[in-house]
Each structure stands twice: as structure tokens, then as C-alpha cells.
Amino acid sequence: MYIHTMLLSLLACFVLTCAAQQLLPGKGRVIVSGTVLCLWAAAVLYLTILSRAPVPETRIQLIPFLGQSSYSVRQTVYGMVENAVMFVPLGCFLPVMLPRLRLRRGLLIGAGTSLCIELLQLITHRGITATEDLLANTLGCILGLTMMRLMRKLAARA
Numbered sequence: 001m002y003i004h005t006m007l008l009s010l011l012a013c014f015v016l017t018c019a020a021q022q023l024l025p026g027k028g029r030v031i032v033s034g035t036v037l038c039l040w041a042a043a044v045l046y047l048t049i050l051s052r053a054p055v056p057e058t059r060i061q062l063i064p065f066l067g068q069s070s071y072s073v074r075q076t077v078y079g080m081v082e083n084a085v086m087f088v089p090l091g092c093f094l095p096v097m098l099p100r101l102r103l104r105r106g107l108l109i110g111a112g113t114s115l116c117i118e119l120l121q122l123i124t125h126r127g128i129t130a131t132e133d134l135l136a137n138t139l140g141c142i143l144g145l146t147m148m149r150l151m152r153k154l155a156a157r158a
Contacts, residue, residue: 049120
């Protein structure tokens with residue numbers, strides 16, 4: 001997926017979440033955020049599993065940054081940024097859906113969601129099961145959580 005498309009979709013998710021949080025009452029906020037979260041989950045499932053053709057061999061990369069010797073540093077960094085950006089919306093939606101969510105639990109939800117994707121890739125032989133993807137996805141979720149926390153603090157001051 002192209003990074004500019006991901007950034008645009010990230011911005012749209014963030015704006016929708018912020019708008020829902022500021023303009024809608026409790027249940028409406030959760031309904032809108034839940035709907036957008038489901039759309040995000042469907043897009044991630046498509047990008048990471050359904051859009052890929054199965055390959056006969058299992059591809060696992062357990063040591064981060066060393067498994068793909070044919071990749072340049074630029075390609076590796078680009079892939080990490082893509083994976084992180086893909087999970088920022090999850091971090092944005094979690095505090096809206098679960099207002100008392102702590103950072104540690106958000107980290108576990110992000111890592112667990114990423115682990116599920118990596119295991120699905122392993123089971124279905126679609127994509128490469130990689131620990132660096134798990135790390136980048138979790139980082140993206142934490143970035144989204146942090147952005148929403150900052151936005152809440154700024155809104156409380158206004």
C-alpha cells in the first residue's frame with residue numbers, strides 16, 4: 001500500500017474519531033467509533049491476508065531486521081513505517097470505546113491484534129510472519145493512544 005494513501009486514511013480515521021468524541025453524546029460516540037473501527041479492521045484484514053496469494057512454504061522472520069537480507073535499509077524502514085501507520089487508528093479508537101483504558105492495556109490490545117494477524121499469515125501462508133511487524137504495529141497503536149490522550153488534555157483546557 002502506498003504511504004500517502006495510508007496517511008490520508010489515517011487522517012480520516014483520526015478526524016472522524018475526534019469529531020465523534022467532541023460532537024456526539026456517549027452512546028453515539030461509541031457507535032460511530034465502533035463502526036469506523038470495524039471498517040478499519042476489514043481494511044487491515046484485506047491488506048494483510050485477503051489481498052495476498054498463498055505461497056507453498058511457510059515464511060517466518062523471528063529476528064527483527066535481519067530476516068530479509070534482500071531488503072535494503074530503506075525498504076525495511078518503509079515497511080516499518082507502513083505497519084506503524086496502519087495501527088495508529090486502533091490506538092485512536094480504543095480510548096473512545098474504552099474511556100478508562102490504561103496505556104499498558106492498550107499496548108496489550110495492540111500487540112494481541114498484531115499477533116493475531118501474524119498468526120493468520122502463518123496459518124494461511126499469506127505474507128511473512130515477522131516480529132518486526134509485531135513491534136511496528138504495537139508502536140503504531142501506542143502512538144494513536146498517545147495522540148488521543150493529548151487531544152483530550154487539550155480539549156479539557158479549552
